[in-house]
Amino acid sequence: MTTSTGTGRPTRRALRLRVDWTACEGRGMCIELLPELLDTDPWGYPRARDGSGDPEVPVQLAEHARRAVDACPRLALRLHRS
Amino acid sequence: MTNALWYLGRGTGLVGLVLLTLVVALGIATRSGRRLPGLPRFAVGALHRNASLLAVTLLAVHVTTLLFDPFAQLKLVDLVVPFQGAYRPFWLGLGTLGLDLIAALVLTSLVRQRLGVRAWRAVHWLAYAAWPVALLHSLGTGTDVGMTWMQLTAAGCTLVVVAAIGWRYSPSFARTGGWRTTAPVPAPAIGRTQPSPSGPDGDRTYQSSGPAGRTYQPPGPVGGSRAQERS
Amino acid sequence: MPSMTGSRPAAAVQPPVPHPSARLVGAAAGNLAEHRARSGPIPWRGGPGQLVALVERAGLSGRGGAGFPTWRKLTAVASGSRPVVVANAAEGEPASAKDATLLTRAPHLVLDGLQLAAEAVDAADVYLYVKAGPAEASARRALAERRREGWDRYRVRVHQAPPGFISGEESAVISSLEGRPALPRFKERLVVESGVRGRPTLVQNVETLAHVALLARYGHSWFRQAGTPAEPGTFLATISGAVHAPGVVEAPYGLTLRDLLDAAGGPSTPLSAVLVGGYHGAWLPAEAGLDAPYSREGLAPWAATPGAGVVIALPAGTCGLGFSARIAGYLAGQSARQCGPCVNGLPAMADVLTRLARGRRDPSLVPAVQRLTGLVSRRGVCHHPDGTARMVTSALRVFEADVRAHLSGTCLAAPIGKAV
Numbered sequence: 001m002t003t004s005t006g007t008g009r010p011t012r013r014a015l016r017l018r019v020d021w022t023a024c025e026g027r028g029m030c031i032e033l034l035p036e037l038l039d040t041d042p043w044g045y046p047r048a049r050d051g052s053g054d055p056e057v058p059v060q061l062a063e064h065a066r067r068a069v070d071a072c073p074r075l076a077l078r079l080h081r082s
Numbered sequence: 083m084t085n086a087l088w089y090l091g092r093g094t095g096l097v098g099l100v101l102l103t104l105v106v107a108l109g110i111a112t113r114s115g116r117r118l119p120g121l122p123r124f125a126v127g128a129l130h131r132n133a134s135l136l137a138v139t140l141l142a143v144h145v146t147t148l149l150f151d152p153f154a155q156l157k158l159v160d161l162v163v164p165f166q167g168a169y170r171p172f173w174l175g176l177g178t179l180g181l182d183l184i185a186a187l188v189l190t191s192l193v194r195q196r197l198g199v200r201a202w203r204a205v206h207w208l209a210y211a212a213w214p215v216a217l218l219h220s221l222g223t224g225t226d227v228g229m230t231w232m233q234l235t236a237a238g239c240t241l242v243v244v245a246a247i248g249w250r251y252s253p254s255f256a257r258t259g260g261w262r263t264t265a266p267v268p269a270p271a272i273g274r275t276q277p278s279p280s281g282p283d284g285d286r287t288y289q290s291s292g293p294a295g296r297t298y299q300p301p302g303p304v305g306g307s308r309a310q311e312r313s
Numbered sequence: 314m315p316s317m318t319g320s321r322p323a324a325a326v327q328p329p330v331p332h333p334s335a336r337l338v339g340a341a342a343g344n345l346a347e348h349r350a351r352s353g354p355i356p357w358r359g360g361p362g363q364l365v366a367l368v369e370r371a372g373l374s375g376r377g378g379a380g381f382p383t384w385r386k387l388t389a390v391a392s393g394s395r396p397v398v399v400a401n402a403a404e405g406e407p408a409s410a411k412d413a414t415l416l417t418r419a420p421h422l423v424l425d426g427l428q429l430a431a432e433a434v435d436a437a438d439v440y441l442y443v444k445a446g447p448a449e450a451s452a453r454r455a456l457a458e459r460r461r462e463g464w465d466r467y468r469v470r471v472h473q474a475p476p477g478f479i480s481g482e483e484s485a486v487i488s489s490l491e492g493r494p495a496l497p498r499f500k501e502r503l504v505v506e507s508g509v510r511g512r513p514t515l516v517q518n519v520e521t522l523a524h525v526a527l528l529a530r531y532g533h534s535w536f537r538q539a540g541t542p543a544e545p546g547t548f549l550a551t552i553s554g555a556v557h558a559p560g561v562v563e564a565p566y567g568l569t570l571r572d573l574l575d576a577a578g579g580p581s582t583p584l585s586a587v588l589v590g591g592y593h594g595a596w597l598p599a600e601a602g603l604d605a606p607y608s609r610e611g612l613a614p615w616a617a618t619p620g621a622g623v624v625i626a627l628p629a630g631t632c633g634l635g636f637s638a639r640i641a642g643y644l645a646g647q648s649a650r651q652c653g654p655c656v657n658g659l660p661a662m663a664d665v666l667t668r669l670a671r672g673r674r675d676p677s678l679v680p681a682v683q684r685l686t687g688l689v690s691r692r693g694v695c696h697h698p699d700g701t702a703r704m705v706t707s708a709l710r711v712f713e714a715d716v717r718a719h720l721s722g723t724c725l726a727a728p729i730g731k732a733v
Contacts, residue, residue: 020499021652021694023199027115029124041688045653053691071124073112075199078501 013081015057017065019046023076030077033068036061087151092226094144096235099220101137102184103239106213107246108133114255131191138188141181173222176215183212213243334539334576336547337523338563341419345458348421355425355464356529361435362391364529371533372545373525377401377481377518378590378621380609383525386515387433389505393513395437398467399490400427402443402452402519403474403481406591407643409623411549412519414561416448419523420455424469426522429529431467434515439467441519442486444474478592478647482695483516485649496649497695518621520549539565544608548619552577554626555584566619567611571603574626582628585726586711590620592640593700595707596633616707632726634715637708638663638670644701655698658689662705672719672729679716682709 017037026044037055041047048055057065057079069077108130111118118126145161148154155168162182165175186205194202217236226232249255342348358364369384390396400423404412415423424441431439441456443449452471459465472490474480480495487508489495501507508514524546528536537545544566550573553559557578564573570587574580584599589607595617597605605611612618627633645659662685669678686706689698709716718725 019692021654021692022497022499024653025115026653027123029127032122032124041654041692043653043657045692047688047692051687051691068124070195071127073127075195075202 015059015062015065016054016080016082017048017057017068018054018078018080020074020076020078023074025074025076027073029071029073030068033071034061034064037065084152087147088153091144091148091151091154092224094140094147095220095224096226096232098137098140098144099216099239100235101133101140102213102216103242105130105134105137106209106243109209110246110250113250134188134191138184141184145181170223173219176219177223180212180215180219183208183215187212210247334547334563334565336527336539336563337415337419337422337520337549340422340527342421345421345455345462345464352422352425352527352530355428355526357432357466358429358529361433364429364433364525365391367529367533368525371528371536372543373521373528373536374544375518376520376524376548376621378593380619383517383521386505386517387430389503390513390515391434393506396434396513396515397438397440397490397509398427398431398434398436399440399442399486399509399514399516400424400469400519400522401481401483401486401516402441402448403486404444405478405481405647406593406621406623407478408553408591408625409551409621411551411561411622413446413448415519415523415549416443417451420451421459422523422526423519424452424455424459424465425526426517426519426524426529427469428465428467429525430515430517430522434513436467436515437512438509439469440490441469441471442474442481442489443471444476444480449473478644479649479695479697482697484695486516487514496651497697499694541565541567541606541608541610543610544619548622550576550607550622550624552624552626554624555581555628556626557581564607566608567606569603569611570597570605570607570624573607573624574603580626580628582630584626585629585631586627586633588625588627588704589615589617589623591623591625592644593696593704594618594620594623595703596637596711598711599627599629616703630726632670632715632724633708633712634666634719635670635727637705637712638666641666641701641705644697644704648697649695652693652698654689654692658685659698659701661685662689662701666705666708669716669719672722672724674720674722676720678720679709 017034024045026040026046028040028044028046031038031040031046037049037057038046039049050056065079069079108126112123112127112130115123116126117123121129145156149156149158149161153169156174157167160167160174160178162178164178164182165171167174167178187209190197190202190205217239221227221236224232340348340352342351358367365384365387368387369382373383374380375383375386390398402412402416402423404410427439427441430436441452443452449471456465456469456471474486474489475495477495479485479497480489482497483504484497484500485495487504488498490509504514504516506513508516524536528546540546547563547565549561549563551561552574556574557580559577562573562576564576570589574587584603586596586599587602588594588596589602589612595612595615597603597612597615597617602615605615607619609618627636641659641663645663648655648659650656662682665678665681665685668675669682682705686702690702691699693699715725719729723729
């Protein structure tokens with residue numbers, strides 16, 4: 001999310017969701033918790049709907065993303081600002 | 083009053099055992115990555131966690147009431163150090179052991195993001211030890227063991243756990259991937275001649291003494307989805 | 314003695330033969346005595362960080378495939394504590410022989426560059442990561458010589474790289490040095506910040522280090538005499554396939570692909586296409602592509618990059634689809650098998666491409682391949698699936714006519730079905 005406040009303050013960096021693919025086993029909990037962002041590929045692994053490797057998480061989904069990160073049984077998800 | 087404490091202690095112990103049985107079954111269900119009727123996968127996982135927290139709460143009540151119950155003769159140290167109790171020390175000690183194991187399971191799960199998945203998993207295997215310890219403790223210290231309803235409950239819990247573990251280690255447990263892999267093919271070479279050995283100095287080119295037309299063997303048997311390869 | 318007056322050593326050793334393309338080749342030496350006579354002693358800079366400005370002005374970028382500016386890596390690692398420096402000679406690409414050749418023909422050049430890089434970052438540990446074979450043997454002999462003469466200041470440990478395509482990937486190198494399997498891993502932080510056991514790590518291709526060894530002696534202006542302003546210097550290319558003299562050649566950036574093939578004797582038959590950048594590279598059609606300058610800028614219109622200088626010339630009688638399918642199958646087998654999309658997607662992609670190459674008349678094969686290339690890209694812990702997807706995508710584009718022919722049951726190059 002990048003917002004311009006119009007007051008000359010710097011915009012916030014976007015929150016991005018990263019997958020540790022060596023840990024991911026395609027359990028699919030994140031896909032259920034973030035259906036707006038993620039889809040499933042033919043083998044059960046999460047795929048970003050926007051086609052990117054680390055999709056941007058809009059501010060209204062940030063809490064859901066945190067929940068997905070917490071729910072992953074393989075601890076394969078990370079959230080970071082870039 | 084002491085009777086009330088004793089009943090509360092026994093009651094919470096029994097319900098705690100039933101809940102622990104549910105937690106084990108739900109843990110295996112979570113590991114399977116499958117949905118349950120009416121529950122998406124993340125909800126199965128959440129139910130497993132919530133049931134375990136509920137079990138811990140009941141355990142806390144169980145232990146606290148028995149601390150105040152004179153019949154149980156529990157001292158604070160008996161909560162952590164097993165087999166030192168006055169009343170049926172061995173069977174009580176199993177309860178202490180169970181408590182310690184469950185504490186380890188829950189505490190590591192609360193900090194697992196910081197612990198990392200490998201350390202967390204290593205500790206979580208103790209769940210398979212915690213449940214039988216809890217069962218034996220209830221059979222050994224429980225004063226209702228002679229009653230049919232107690233025996234039925236214990237038998238029912240045992241059945242559920244054995245069935246769950248049996249499913250866990252059956253071949254149908256793993257999900258298989260959709261695509262099959264092909265047999266790997268060696269590195270192709272299109273009539274590449276073995277380059278001749280070193281030319282004179284001042285030459286613009288190196289003649290490679292390196293490999294030409296190597297074949298590569300795959301590192302291991304080619305499998306399907308990764309889900310099959312993890313235990 | 315290290316020179317105090319700029320970049321030339323006190324006893325002015327002449328730069329190697331004036332031919333702009335023969336720098337590394339010209340400085341090759343069979344033993345340390347010959348190396349000293351030809352190139353002089355190591356031009357120690359006199360302290361950490363001194364080399365960086367020189368490398369920056371020279372515009373040297375990595376020769377391992379990624380082409381990252383070397384001075385930036387040096388700077389990042391030098392600012393950390395107890396850094397590790399690794400010379401990467403793993404050379405997993407089967408069609409590449411330049412690193413092995415460099416280590417067998419000019420090991421002292423590489424090792425000089427390694428010493429200079431170690432000095433530049435004040436390394437605590439220095440490694441040479443190399444596969445078993447003649448290159449390793451040559452490097453060990455050279456290191457033994459240098460130890461006897463007291464030539465090196467930093468002790469170099471030789472670490473054997475396991476065989477396979479992926480063992481040269483940066484994080485795989487780190488894992489191997491930590492005693493674990495040489496498999497790529499998830500990068501929480503950049504390797505230059507946190508690599509071997511959490512310490513800042515510089516992983517540099519051996520050819521890059523060889524260039525460092527020369528430009529430290531002869532300066533950045535000399536270095537820039539070859540190549541283009543944006544991509545200065547020379548590079549080593551491994552040219553194979555339908556050329557008269559396959560092997561490793563040295564050339565300046567910017568020369569045309571045609572001239573590069575001529576350096577390897579020129580095409581031995583009419584060509585159908587050229588694979589530029591190795592198995593993770595891209596195809597260029599034989600007619601139009603040969604005029605492309607071999608540089609980032611020149612190859613960009615073809616969705617190709619110079620990579621590690623691997624060029625394969627495909628003769629007109631070989632089916633490009635079949636060849637690409639075999640490469641895809643090999644790459645699928647070389648997956649580290651850690652990431653779901655790769656371990657599932659690459660074999661599926663190879664499978665579909667093979668069916669197309671064998672003449673299966675199913676028009677849905679093409680969209681199937683395209684869908685798979687999209688599915689595997691950017692979904693892994695390394696770029697193995699992305700590189701494979703790039704090669705396959707370029708094959709479908711450059712061999713479009715062959716695709717149409719195959720779907721109609723014929724092959725433009727060879728009898729259908731015999732290709733794979």
